[in-house]
Amino acid sequence: MNDWLPIGTLDDIPRLGSRVVETVFGDIALFRTAADEVFALRDRCPHKAGPLSQGIVHGKRVTCPLHNWVLELESGAVVAPDVGCAQRFEIKLEDGRVYLARS
Numbered sequence: 001m002n003d004w005l006p007i008g009t010l011d012d013i014p015r016l017g018s019r020v021v022e023t024v025f026g027d028i029a030l031f032r033t034a035a036d037e038v039f040a041l042r043d044r045c046p047h048k049a050g051p052l053s054q055g056i057v058h059g060k061r062v063t064c065p066l067h068n069w070v071l072e073l074e075s076g077a078v079v080a081p082d083v084g085c086a087q088r089f090e091i092k093l094e095d096g097r098v099y100l101a102r103s
């Protein structure tokens with residue numbers, strides 16, 4: 001069973017944007033979709049460590065600002081033809097608050 005760490009609110013994250021939170025796991029980018037879903041990935045592109053939090057959110061994907069690789073927000077997987085994966089973190093939304101799984 002997960003232990004949940006509060007890391008902010010949904011309102012802290014711009015719709016179709018992101019916010020970086022410093023955690024014990026390092027910097028994590030929280031992304032908010034147009035449908036108010038929230039996903040969490042390490043703020044480091046698997047290509048050359050670009051800041052994914054500064055990328056463009058579209059659908060359930062983000063495009064890295066450095067060389068335009070596209071990543072799936074749900075899994076962190078890079079969309080073909082590029083290959084790679086950003087670390088994803090499990091989160092939950094409850095009453096407008098965002099929680100990060102500690103384990």
Ligand code: FES
Nearest residue numbers: 045047048050064
């Ligand atoms: S660093 Fe993200 S695409 Fe190159």
